[in-house]
Structures are given as C-alpha cells and as structure tokens.
Amino acid sequence: MQLKFQGAAGEVTGSQVIVDVSTRRQHRRFLVDCGMFQGGRDADAKNLSPFGTAPKSIEFVVLTHAHIDHSGLLPRLCAQGFTGPIYCTAGTLDLLEVLLADSAHIQEFERRRAEDRLAAGRWRGDLPEPLYNLEDVGRCISQCRPIGFHRPTELTPGIRLSFVDAGHILGSASALLEIEEDQKEHAKPVTRRLVFSGDVGTRDRPIMNDPQRLQQADILVMESTYGDRRHRSLKETEDELVGIITHTMKSGGNVVMPAFAVGRTQEVVAILIDLIKRKRLPHLSIFVDSPMAAAASRITEAHMATLDPLSRELYAWAKANPNAVSLRYLTKVEESKGLNQIRGGAIILSASGMCEAGRIVHHLFWNLPSPQSAIVITGFQAAGTRGRALVDGARAVKLLGREVPVKAAVHTLGGLSAHGDQQDLLWWCGDFERPPAQVFVTHGEENAAATFAQCLKEKLGWEDVHLAERGKVYHC
Ligand SMILES: [Zn+2]
Missing domain, CATH: 3.60.15.10 (Ribonuclease Z/Hydroxyacylglutathione hydrolase-like)
Structure with missing residues (x-):
C-alpha cells in the first residue's frame, strides 16, 4: 500500500x-x-x-x-x-x-x-x-x-x-x-x-x-x-462568554462573533440559549447574519434526531419561548446592512470564521473602531488569515480597502473549538x-x-x- x-x-x-x-x-x-x-x-x-x-x-x-x-x-x-x-x-x-x-x-x-x-x-x-x-x-x-x-x-x-x-x-x-x-x-x-x-x-x-x-x-x-x-473547559468558556457579553451590553457596544457558518454558529447559538434558559444571561437579540449559516442551521435541525439530545431540548425550548430569545437569521443583504446602524446591544454571528471574506468583514469594519464593542473569536484561525492577525493583537487590519484601527476588545474563546x-x-x-x-x-x-x-x-x-x-x- x-x-x-x-x-x-x-x-x-x-x-x-x-x-x-x-x-x-x-x-x-x-x-x-x-x-x-x-x-x-x-x-x-x-x-x-x-x-x-x-x-x-x-x-x-x-x-x-x-x-x-x-x-x-x-x-x-x-x-x-x-x-x-x-x-x-x-x-x-x-x-x-x-x-x-x-x-x-x-x-x-x-x-x-x-x-x-x-x-x-x-x-x-x-x-x-x-x-x-x-x-x-x-x-x-x-x-x-x-x-x-x-x-x-x-x-x-x-x-x-x-x-x-x-x-x-x-x-x-x-x-x-x-x-x-x-x-x-x-x-x-x-x-x-x-x-x-x-x-x-x-x-x-x-x-x-x-x-x-x-x-x-x-x-x-x-x-x-x-x-x-489544552482547551478550556466548557464551564470556563461559558463564564468567560457571560463576562464578555454582560460587560459589552452594559457599555453599550455590540458583540461580534466571526463564526464558521457550519457547526460553530449552531453551537454558539445553543450555548447562548442555554445561558439564557439558566438565567445567566438576560434576553438577548441574536442575529445570525449569513445565508450559509441559516442554511446550515436548517440542515442541522433536519438532522437533529441524530445529534446531541440536550441540544435538541434547547432548540425546542427557544422555539417555545420567543420572549426569552430573539434569534433572527438574516439572509437578505439589506437586513445585513441594517445591522451596521446598530451601535449597541446586538449579538452578531457572521461568517467567514477566519474573517477573510463574507459579511463578517462589514461587521468588523463597523465595530472594530468602537471601544465599547467586543469581537469574540470562536474558532481556529489559520496562519496568514485576518482572524489570526486579530488574535495575535494587531492594532489595525485592512478591511474593504482601508486600514481599520482595532479599538474593540478582542477575545479568544479557545474552549469552543x-x-x-x-x-x-x-x-x-x-x-x-x-x-x-x-x-x-x-x-x-x-x-x-x-x-x-x-x-x-x-x-x-x-x-x-x-x-x-x-x-x-x-x-x-
Ligand atoms: Zn473540519
């Protein structure tokens, strides 16, 4: 062989x-x-x-x-x-x-x-x-x-x-x-x-x-x-996420999470729902801004029977309690652009996960210069990608043809890999x-x-x- x-x-x-x-x-x-x-x-x-x-x-x-x-x-x-x-x-x-x-x-x-x-x-x-x-x-x-x-x-x-x-x-x-x-x-x-x-x-x-x-x-x-x-434990990761979201919401900024449309987005959504259900987080406005993430979420729900039983329950709970979680999947470009006007209070999950392309580029463009906002990196960032530059503490990154200063807090949640x-x-x-x-x-x-x-x-x-x-x- x-x-x-x-x-x-x-x-x-x-x-x-x-x-x-x-x-x-x-x-x-x-x-x-x-x-x-x-x-x-x-x-x-x-x-x-x-x-x-x-x-x-x-x-x-x-x-x-x-x-x-x-x-x-x-x-x-x-x-x-x-x-x-x-x-x-x-x-x-x-x-x-x-x-x-x-x-x-x-x-x-x-x-x-x-x-x-x-x-x-x-x-x-x-x-x-x-x-x-x-x-x-x-x-x-x-x-x-x-x-x-x-x-x-x-x-x-x-x-x-x-x-x-x-x-x-x-x-x-x-x-x-x-x-x-x-x-x-x-x-x-x-x-x-x-x-x-x-x-x-x-x-x-x-x-x-x-x-x-x-x-x-x-x-x-x-x-x-x-x-x-070694990854952090899920508990430590949740504590960190609760800390970041609570702090950012109080300061009036947005939490932007570059997330792989497939897998990571659904996982983060499940964790957020769980934290809200356990009353560790208040009602949140979560926007999943990626047509692919929306499609992947639909596919995931279609295969739910083969997946983790606890997550099945969480998704069902979120559907039954719309007042606790506002979860919106944005597929149209106008809806995505609308998010650029939101200066605070939103949790935005968008792709691509390594910040190289897609709608996340626009959300970073609008939120990186804001000291009130937080960028939460949730996945592996390969060498040479923009996401890796952020993880490595870059003070500015090039986005949409412009040098954009990194004023927002950048957090890496290693435990979510x-x-x-x-x-x-x-x-x-x-x-x-x-x-x-x-x-x-x-x-x-x-x-x-x-x-x-x-x-x-x-x-x-x-x-x-x-x-x-x-x-x-x-x-x-
Ligand atoms: Zn893989």
Missing part, C-alpha cells in the same frame, strides 16, 4: 491523501478527502497546481466531512476528469451542497471584483482564477453517494468502508477502510485496516455527539490541529487494542503535529509515528 499526502502536512488545510493498493490482483487508486488550501501566501498557487495524480486514474473518493479544507477541491477534481463516486455521510452531503456552492460564489465574486479594479487601474498582478463554477459543483454533488454510520460497504471488490461519528461537525466521520491486500506470489491476501481519523471533535459539547473511537487500525492517519494545546484538544485526541487514540503498525500525523501546524507525535510515543508507547510530509510517498 502507498500513501501520498497532498496537503494538511505541517498545516491545517488542504487535506488530501492518495492511496494506492493492490487487491484481488487489481491496482486500485482512491483519494481520502480533497480539500482546499486556505490562508497563507501560497494557498492560491497550491489550489491551482495540478493534482498529485491524473483525476481520471482515481476510482473513488472517501470524504470525511464537508468542511472546505477537506472537500473544497472536489468540484475541480470532477471538472478535470474524475467521474467516480464520492462516498460520504448523508449529513455531509447536505452540507456539501451549501458549502461548495458558496465556495464557487466567493471565487466568482473575487474574480469580478478584481476585474473591476483592473478596469479602474487599481489592480496589479494576475487576476484571481476561479477554481470551478456552479456547474462543476452540481456535477460533483451528483457524484456523491451517501453511506450511513456503521454500515460497512464494499466500495470495490476487496475494499470495504465504514464510517463512525467523529463528533466534529454534522455528518463528520472517521473512516475505516478494510483492504484485502495482495501479497507476493501465491501467498494469501491479508486484510489490513487503514483508518483516517478525519477531524475529531470534542467531548461533552453542545449539538454534536461525542466522537466514537475505533479499536483496530494497522495504519492510522491522525489529525493534530490542537495536538499541542470543534476540534478536540491534546487530551481529546489522546483519548480518541487510546481505545485501539494494539498500537497501529504505522501512524501518520497530519492536519496540524508544525509544532502541533510534532508535539502530538511525541505524545503518542511517550504516553501511548506507539513506535512508528511519522509526521506526514507533503508530496512524499510512504510505503506501508
């Missing part, structure tokens, strides 16, 4: 692994995830570079979850000749339609904006090249084949796939591939288990179930986003009956990946642990 890591090696975006195996005397090639690179100077160039193998040569794709850094290059793969099935869960498929369409819109928008600027003599250098369009997205979606959790499915003779709940976002899965691998000459085939953790969630959090663990793996590809960190911390990841790895023969640590910036690899060796006694390198072929 051969694994080639095309991304998420020493960084957290661009997840994609090319797997080559020989089973039933046939060579098979498939991909696990096909994510976009996001943030950082060379992301565009990496996204535009040719795939690590001819798309036509790929038989199928296994998709662990819908986040763009795992799925965002799929339409490009299909446009360049991949015609096979894309296996994912039903929840992932529902979210994928929304996320990929949004991704195509953003690319188209950025291209048009650059063309306008070029016409006005305000653009230097190459114009951004869209990676795909809506038509490509439609074709890609039509190639998706949903598979339920815990339903071992034969993808091709000799390769079986099972998904288990990774507890990260709706539909997120860890993938177990059981591969009947040919041996030399006349020896009998040996079944080996290739496991991809996907992104692993946290335990005891709203909306999502706890991640499920696997007991057997011969080869493990393991994420390490927060492999070097959809990614497990070091403890969660070690817990997830701790249920294997035997150490996997080979482990590849991926999806972490260099320090996180290296620290977590060391942890696996020291705490679990695992021996063969590699830091996955981009473009390198590993023989397993």
